[in-house]
Amino acid sequence: MSRVITITSGKGGVGKTTSTANLGAALAMQGLKVAVVDADIGLRNLDVVMGLENRIVYDLVDVVEGRCRLRQALIKDKHFPDLCLLPAAQTRDKDAVTADDMIALTNQLRAEFDYVLIDSPAGIEAGFRNAIAGADEVLIVTTPEVAAVRDADRIIGLVEAFEKGHPRLIINRLKPRMVSRGEMMSIDDVLQILAIDLIGVVPDDEQIVTSTNRGEVAVLDRSSRAGRAFVEIARRLAGEDVPITVFDDNPGLLNRIFGAFGIRPRGSER
Amino acid sequence: MTTLVAIKGGREGLRLHLDEAAVWSDVLGALRSQLNQGAQFFNGARVIVDIGNRSLSEEQLAELMALMREHHLEAAALASTSCESRSAARAAGVVARPVTRSAAAPEAPGDAMFVWRTIRSGQVVRHHGHVTVVGDVNAGAEVVAGGNVVVWGRLRGTVHAGALGDRTAIICAIELRPTQLRIADLIARAPDGASGGHPEVAYVDGDQIAVESWERYRRSNRNDP
Numbered sequence: 001m002s003r004v005i006t007i008t009s010g011k012g013g014v015g016k017t018t019s020t021a022n023l024g025a026a027l028a029m030q031g032l033k034v035a036v037v038d039a040d041i042g043l044r045n046l047d048v049v050m051g052l053e054n055r056i057v058y059d060l061v062d063v064v065e066g067r068c069r070l071r072q073a074l075i076k077d078k079h080f081p082d083l084c085l086l087p088a089a090q091t092r093d094k095d096a097v098t099a100d101d102m103i104a105l106t107n108q109l110r111a112e113f114d115y116v117l118i119d120s121p122a123g124i125e126a127g128f129r130n131a132i133a134g135a136d137e138v139l140i141v142t143t144p145e146v147a148a149v150r151d152a153d154r155i156i157g158l159v160e161a162f163e164k165g166h167p168r169l170i171i172n173r174l175k176p177r178m179v180s181r182g183e184m185m186s187i188d189d190v191l192q193i194l195a196i197d198l199i200g201v202v203p204d205d206e207q208i209v210t211s212t213n214r215g216e217v218a219v220l221d222r223s224s225r226a227g228r229a230f231v232e233i234a235r236r237l238a239g240e241d242v243p244i245t246v247f248d249d250n251p252g253l254l255n256r257i258f259g260a261f262g263i264r265p266r267g268s269e270r
Numbered sequence: 271m272t273t274l275v276a277i278k279g280g281r282e283g284l285r286l287h288l289d290e291a292a293v294w295s296d297v298l299g300a301l302r303s304q305l306n307q308g309a310q311f312f313n314g315a316r317v318i319v320d321i322g323n324r325s326l327s328e329e330q331l332a333e334l335m336a337l338m339r340e341h342h343l344e345a346a347a348l349a350s351t352s353c354e355s356r357s358a359a360r361a362a363g364v365v366a367r368p369v370t371r372s373a374a375a376p377e378a379p380g381d382a383m384f385v386w387r388t389i390r391s392g393q394v395v396r397h398h399g400h401v402t403v404v405g406d407v408n409a410g411a412e413v414v415a416g417g418n419v420v421v422w423g424r425l426r427g428t429v430h431a432g433a434l435g436d437r438t439a440i441i442c443a444i445e446l447r448p449t450q451l452r453i454a455d456l457i458a459r460a461p462d463g464a465s466g467g468h469p470e471v472a473y474v475d476g477d478q479i480a481v482e483s484w485e486r487y488r489r490s491n492r493n494d495p
Contacts, residue, residue, distance in 0.1 A: 124392075150391055153408050157390030193408060193426075195388050 002110040005117050005237070006039075006135035008159075010151030012122035014143045015172040015202070018212060020119040021049045022227065025217040026234030028080035032114040035074065037086045037105075039131035040121040041096055044088035051078060051215020052085055061089035064101045070108050079220060084113070094126045099133035106134030115237075124158060132159060138167040139199065144174055144185035149193055156196060168199040170233060175204045176248050187246070200233035202226050203247045274300035277317075277398045277416070277434070279383060283346065284315055284398065290322030294330055298337060304434070305341040310452065311414055311433035315396060316346040326355040331362055382417070389413065389427065398434070409449055415439070421446075428452070437474045442484060446470040453479055 007020045017040075024036040038046035041061060047053045058073035063086070070086075077083035086109075089096060109116045120131035132138060138159045142152040152169070159167045171190055178184035187201060205226035211218045218227035219234075225247040235242045274297050276287040288297050305312055319334070326334070331348075338345055348359040348366045356366035381399035389395055389403060391410025400417035411427035413419055416434040418441070425443035430452035432439025437454040451458045451472050458472070458479035469484035 150410055154391040154410060157393050192424075193406075195406065 002114050002116065003137065004106045004110065004135050005115065005137045005139060006120050006132045006164075007117060007139045007141060008120035008128060008131060008155055009122065009141040009148070010124065010155035011142075011148045014141050014148050015170075016122070016141050017045045017049050017119050018208065018218075019139070019141050019170055019172065019202075019230070020117050021046060021217050022219050022230035023234050023237065024083055024115075024117050025077070025080060026219045026231045027115050027117075027238065028077070028083035029219065029231070030234065030238060031082070032238070033082045033112065034080075034115045034117065035084045035086060035109050035113040037109070037116060037118045038088035039102070039118050040127065041088045042090065042093040043121065044090050046119050047075075047085060047087045048215060049212050050085055050217065052087070053215075056087045059087045059089040060105070061092050061096045064097050064105060070105075094121070094130065097130055099130050102130045103134040124154065128155075128158075129162075132162060132164055135164055138164050139170055140167045140194075140196070141170045141172050142190065142194075143172050144179070144187075144190055146185070149185065149190055153194055156194060166196060168197045169194060170200050170202060171198065172202045173204040174201050174246065176246055198244065199236050200229055201244060201246050202229040202233075275304050277304075278381065279397045279399070282318060284317040284396065285320055285349075286317045287320045288322070288324070290324040294324075294326075298333060301334075302337060305337070305343065307435035308416070308433055309341065310430055310455075311396070311398075311416065312341055312343045314342055314344075316344045318347045318349055319345050320349040321352075321355060323351040324355060325352045326350070326358050328358045328361060331355070331358045331364075335362060335364070383415075388423070391427075407443075407448075418442075431472075440471055440473045442469065442471040444469050446472065446481065451479055451481075 007016050009016050020036055024034045027034045036046060037060065038044050047056060052075050055075050058068040062068045063070050063073045074084040074086055077085065106116055118131050118135060121127035140152050140155060142148045156167055171187060175184055179186045191198060203225045205224060207221065207224050208218050208226045211221060218224040219230050221227050229247060232242050232245060274289040274292050278285050288301065335345065345364050348355065348364050350356055351368060359366035383397040383399060383401050385395055385401065385403045386405065388405040389407045389411040391408055394412045394414065395401060396414045398416040401413055401415040402420045403413065404422045406423040407413055407421050407425045407427040407429065409426040414430045414433050418439050419429050419431045421443035424445040425448050427448065428450045429441050429448060431441045432454040435454050439453050441451055441453065448460050450460065453472065453474050456474060456479050470481055471484055471487040472479055472481045
């Protein structure tokens with residue numbers, strides 16, 4: 001049974017696109033057939049992060065408007081033959097598709113892939129609503145910052161109102177050293193406010209900036225702490241019971257390992 | 271006067287009952303003073319206006335709509351048993367629906383609402399009676415109640431108790447760290463510094479909102495119900 005998962009955040013710049021690309025690649029590494037969809041129409045980025053920009057011929061809007069077949073628009077990844085990208089249109093805007101179009105599109109993708117990951121645009125408007133329309137599950141990305149957490153809270157409320165089940169949380173760009181000095185919100189601080197299940201913690205990692213700019217996902221690099229965190233999240237997504245690791249700023253050093261019951265994110269409502 | 275105008279919450283949201291027998295100008299007058307008193311409560315709210323079996327002319331309806339607009343109150347629908355009123359409403363572009371008599375039975379004034387979840391940023395809970403939240407009220411969320419507000423959790427958002435003008439209303443929370451508190455017509459900003467880490471109560475003392483630990487409040491109000 002294939003799953004459609006939307007990755008969203010409310011606030012921009014917290015790592016939705018990076019998370020989508022890395023989780024897509026990490027799931028493909030497990031031998032699963034994965035499609036990643038860029039739903040940020042008019043501001044496409046996922047193709048750049050994956051280094052596939054120069055291969056785009058058709059895009060999501062072309063598929064929706066019937067100018068090409070779905071298969072023609074899907075771009076195979078450079079490293080993983082089972083990973084495909086459906087790019088967004090750059091010359092159109094959010095009004096080019098409707099929620100019904102997205103539902104129809106995700107249903108078509110379900111037929112061919114085990115996982116469909118949808119990269120949502122920031123915000124709470126039509127683009128976000130379209131991005132979650134066809135989703136079975138939602139992952140919320142936040143950074144340990146007050147503004148990002150506030151927006152995540154808003155988004156969680158909307159996701160629940162759209163009856164997309166209980167979303168799960170990725171805390172991105174955590175700096176364990178700053179947390180231990182009391183200068184950054186801790187995992188517990190964030191969970192206390194958002195009260196949803198945590199699926200993973202990605203450490204702040206300078207390498208991800210360079211790999212993103214090169215168009216190479218971090219999960220390819222075994223030495224990347226962020227990449228390893230995404231591999232773990234992908235395993236959890238696939239149903240494995242993997243304890244949550246918080247990788248320290250010092251490469252290779254496991255700062256704290258939470259057992260499966262160590263960090264028990266409080267279940268959201270009821 | 272309160273019998274001319276009644277507000278109650280139901281499954282469909284707020285319902286504004288206007289007495290069907292009294293002189294129309296009296297009803298409008300009562301509504302005006304109610305709206306003036308509870309300006310914050312009504313601001314931006316959508317209500318179903320229930321006029322029972324009163325026959326409203328188009329002019330009377332226009333008066334009502336103008337008064338509501340003035341107070342930023344939106345008519346979601348007009349409920350009436352009178353065909354004449356319903357057609358006047360439709361002519362004015364308002365949804366009209368017949369009233370079922372049983373639904374018009376007024377609820378007890380102490381009527382309370384129970385919210386069993388976290389109220390998140392951007393969400394608004396609005397109720398004419400008391401509100402109890404079992405969960406947190408997060409920053410960016412709003413609770414507006416005609417009566418008291420009890421938060422069995424962390425209160426970090428904005429709460430308005432006694433929003434229809436009742437200064438005796440109180441707000442209490444296990445952890446009171448609000449963005450802003452309002453009781454009736456008074457507003458208080460969050461006190462600087464963290465909450466004491468124990469349950470606290472906010473109430474009106476003179477012309478100000480005071481915050482006190484639950485223990486102290488209870489000792490000084492021992493004789494209250």
